[in-house]
Each structure stands twice: as structure tokens, then as C-alpha cells.
Amino acid sequence: MEKSRFPVSQQLTGTLALAVFTATLGSLQMGYSLGVINAPQKVIERHYARSLGVYNEELARIGGNATEHEEASDPSVVMYWSLSVAIFSIGGMVSSFLVSFVSDFRGRVKGMLAINVLAITAGLLMSLAKMGTPYLMVIAGRAIMGLYCGLSSGLVPLYIGEISPVKYRGAMGALHQLAVVIGILLSQVIGLEFLLGNDDMWHVLLGLSGAPAILQSLLLLLCPESPPYLYIKLGKVEETCKSLKRLKGDYDTSKDIAELQAQKEEAMKEAKMSILRLLRSSVYRQQLFVALMMHLSQQLSGINAIFYYSTSIFQTAGVGQPVYATLGVGVVNIIFTLVSVMLVDRTGRRTLTLVGLGGMCCCAVAMTVGLAFQDVNSRMSYLSMTAIFMFVSFFEIGPGPIPWFIVAELFSQGPRPAAIALAGCCNWTCNFIIGMFFPYLETLCGSYVFIIFAVLLFGFSIFIYLRVPETKGKTCEEIAAVFHRKRRAPPSKPQEEAEMVQLKSSTEA
Numbered sequence: 001m002e003k004s005r006f007p008v009s010q011q012l013t014g015t016l017a018l019a020v021f022t023a024t025l026g027s028l029q030m031g032y033s034l035g036v037i038n039a040p041q042k043v044i045e046r047h048y049a050r051s052l053g054v055y056n057e058e059l060a061r062i063g064g065n066a067t068e069h070e071e072a073s074d075p076s077v078v079m080y081w082s083l084s085v086a087i088f089s090i091g092g093m094v095s096s097f098l099v100s101f102v103s104d105f106r107g108r109v110k111g112m113l114a115i116n117v118l119a120i121t122a123g124l125l126m127s128l129a130k131m132g133t134p135y136l137m138v139i140a141g142r143a144i145m146g147l148y149c150g151l152s153s154g155l156v157p158l159y160i161g162e163i164s165p166v167k168y169r170g171a172m173g174a175l176h177q178l179a180v181v182i183g184i185l186l187s188q189v190i191g192l193e194f195l196l197g198n199d200d201m202w203h204v205l206l207g208l209s210g211a212p213a214i215l216q217s218l219l220l221l222l223c224p225e226s227p228p229y230l231y232i233k234l235g236k237v238e239e240t241c242k243s244l245k246r247l248k249g250d251y252d253t254s255k256d257i258a259e260l261q262a263q264k265e266e267a268m269k270e271a272k273m274s275i276l277r278l279l280r281s282s283v284y285r286q287q288l289f290v291a292l293m294m295h296l297s298q299q300l301s302g303i304n305a306i307f308y309y310s311t312s313i314f315q316t317a318g319v320g321q322p323v324y325a326t327l328g329v330g331v332v333n334i335i336f337t338l339v340s341v342m343l344v345d346r347t348g349r350r351t352l353t354l355v356g357l358g359g360m361c362c363c364a365v366a367m368t369v370g371l372a373f374q375d376v377n378s379r380m381s382y383l384s385m386t387a388i389f390m391f392v393s394f395f396e397i398g399p400g401p402i403p404w405f406i407v408a409e410l411f412s413q414g415p416r417p418a419a420i421a422l423a424g425c426c427n428w429t430c431n432f433i434i435g436m437f438f439p440y441l442e443t444l445c446g447s448y449v450f451i452i453f454a455v456l457l458f459g460f461s462i463f464i465y466l467r468v469p470e471t472k473g474k475t476c477e478e479i480a481a482v483f484h485r486k487r488r489a490p491p492s493k494p495q496e497e498a499e500m501v502q503l504k505s506s507t508e509a
Helices: 014-035 041-052 057-063 065-072 075-105 108-127 134-163 166-190 202-220 227-233 237-248 254-270 275-280 285-299 303-316 322-347 349-372 380-397 402-410 416-467 476-486 493-508
Strands: none
Touching: 014 108, 014 134, 014 166, 014 202, 014 237, 041 075, 041 134, 041 202, 075 108, 075 134, 075 227, 075 416, 108 134, 108 202, 134 166, 134 202, 134 227, 134 402, 134 416, 166 202, 166 322, 166 402, 227 237, 227 254, 237 254, 275 416, 285 303, 285 349, 285 402, 285 416, 285 476, 303 322, 303 380, 303 416, 322 349, 322 380, 349 380, 349 402, 349 416, 402 416
16 A cells, blocks of 8 residues: 555645645745746836947937837847846746745745745836836846745645645646736736836736735735644654644544654654755755756746746737737636646646657757748748647646646655746746747747757657656655656665765764
């Protein structure tokens, strides 16, 4: 009989639903921040140009949109705009290293509560951007919001993974990504010009990035702490039992406590690892490599080029109302993330990731063909649009949600926080690279820019097929055994034991 990693009852209670909903408000906030910068791009660039003194108001009144386009294309405006997009990822990249510290210092719930200060501060800065220097205040607000999202993207999956029943672990883990794409669509809808994406209200649109933090702060006061944290980290048996009963229903928790005790003993043998120690360890090297490659495949797939710049891409493809096409992308996002939620615990993580990456590769090629030949045949714009929609669909089936929670499945309690921190840093670093350099890459490669992503996607598909095992329904021990069998020259058991003893002694010291 399979032994689960987390103490579970198969009941779904109201408190569990409230806890998962409250946690994913942080993911919603992250999605909103990812997408909010897209629709009002031209409006914000115009305000940047005015602040920088490169926008000629008199000529704009005479020449209309032509002058507006010329001024928004000024190199200084392009640079500050690209930095506004990409600084968000720098904040996430920096703060992702602190996930382990924040989650263990006061707990998962109090950790999420504390970081909301960052989100509210960032929202206030951006909402006041029109009163000061717009590009400086937006860049500062986006940087602080990035700090929040880097922490939230680690804390949310960690908390949900520890409170979820094993039967629904994959589906609940995918809710993080579902909340992200809902946030993206929400930002796109209220970013329409007749709502908040205009000259008068764009600063309010950006400032609303911090609004979910207020609701989450109130609801977190009603959420129980993670039972594994209470028992393994703090050793509080009575509080652990109370938390289990609130989350899973009024039942006998003795079996769950016994499982937690086994996890605690295993964690004591492993010892909590620092990031540097995990990087040096040969025992977890293959798991870490797989975890990092999963996150690389997510970000270097080109998906954020679509999320950040879909409006301009649709414009290039000849779409008359590119903003509404971008909204269509958001709707497709949600639909296919829901498909993933329903399939991930049935079909498996590996299969969905392979289907997603392979489909995205084909769509990137089709997108390139459509963009390259639209001047020859106007119908090619339809091919480009269809390819973009399918590209997003395949992403949300597997490569989007799965990397966020598979790291926790690959690692046991000891190295898990360090592994999540490294994977998060890898994800945010790639996010920054795409956000900052895609406009320049698009200028250099033109219609053929997505061929680069097609090649990367093909390579990632081969890697997943050859190196990534299925983790559905498996314990950490079973997953680790798969990696040990795959080693070409595995160290002997005494060597592994000696390394673990050394890790433990160095931690205790």
C-alpha cells in the first residue's frame, strides 16, 4: 500500500476551500501584475515621452497618431518601457531566494500575510505615478511588486501542497496557475481604453495591482497553518491536530500524526539544506537538474513574449483591434488551465508537459510562417492568430502549471525549500531575460523571431521525454529511486550515507 507524503483525509471541507482560495489570491495578484502592463502600453509610453521631454504636444495635435508613434519610439522611451516590463522579473528573481527563510521564520500563513506589505506599497506607488515622475514611480512600483510576486510564487504552491489531500494534490497545485491566468485576463479587461486603459485612469489600473493583498490579509486571519510546518518545524502536536481537523474534518488524526512523525524523522536524517549545499550534493543533482529544466522550459518557451507583447504582435499580424484579440488569449488561458486541472491527476505530469511543449513547438513554426508571408497573402494573418491561440492553449495544458508544483514532488522535506528557491530564481531570471530583450530580438529577427523559441521547445521536449519520470501518485522515496536507477555511475550506498551524515553534521554545526 502506497504511503503518502502528506497527512490526508480525502474530504474536501469548507475551511480547506477557504485556505486554498485565500492563498491563490496571491497568484491572482501575480497574474494581474504580469498582464496589466500590456494593454495600456501606448498610453504609458506617451506619458513617459512627456515626462522625458521628447513628446511634442503641438505637433501631436496637428499630426495625430503619426507623431505619437514617432515620439513613443524614441530610444529613451523604449528603454524605460522595457525596464518597466522587465524590472518586475528582477524583483521576483531577487526575492525568490528568500522563500525558504520567510516560510520557515513565522510559518506559511504569517509569511503570506507579511509580504502583503510589499504589494500594497507597490500599488500605492504606481497609483500616484501621474503626480510625480511617471517612469520612475512605475519602475519602482513594478520592482517592489516583483519582490512580492517572487515570494508569493514560492509560498502559495508550498502552502497549498502541504494542506492538499493526496488525491487532489495535482489539481490543487494547478490552481496556482489558474489564478495567475484569471489575473492576467482581469487586467486585460479593465485595461480596455473605455475602462481604465486611458490617459486619465492608467495609473489607477496599475495601482489596482495591490488590491487583492488587502482582501487576502483579512482572509488569512481565518486560515489554519500548514500541519507539516506545525509538527515538523515547531513540534506542536496539539496545534497540528487542530489544524488537521479544521482542514480535513473531524476525524481521528493519529494516522496523520504518525505519518508526520515519519516525515520528521526523515527530515532530521537529511537535515535542512542551504542552496549552496544542495548545489554541491550529488544525491539530489539529477532531481535539481530536472526541476530547473522544467522551469526553463516554461519561461524560454516564448509564452511571456505573448503575455507581455501580444497587443503589438497582433498589430504586426494585421489585426484591426489587437486589444480584443489579446482578451481572447486571456479567455483561452483560463479554459485550458481548467482542462489541466481536470487532467493532471488522471493523465499525469510528464504526459501533459510533453503534449504541451510539442504542440507549442508546432505552433511557433506556424506563427512564423503566418507572420513571414502575410504581405504575400493577407489570409496568413489568420494563421498567425490561430497559432497564437493554440500556442497559449498548449502552454496551459502542461508547461504552465506543472513546473510550479512538481518541484515539491521531486524533493523531500530537507532539500525542498532550497530547491523551490533555486527553481523560482531560475524562472524569474528567464522571465526577466524575455521581458527585457524580446523587443530588441523582435527588431533583429523580425517575423522569424519565434523560430528561436521553436528550436528551444523541440530541445525541451526531447529532454522531458528522456529524463523526466512520472510523479503522479508516487512518494518522494519512489521518485528518488527512479533517479538513482538512471544514474550512469551511481555512488555506492555507503558513499551516499557518508554524504548525508556530512550534510547533517555541517548543518548542526
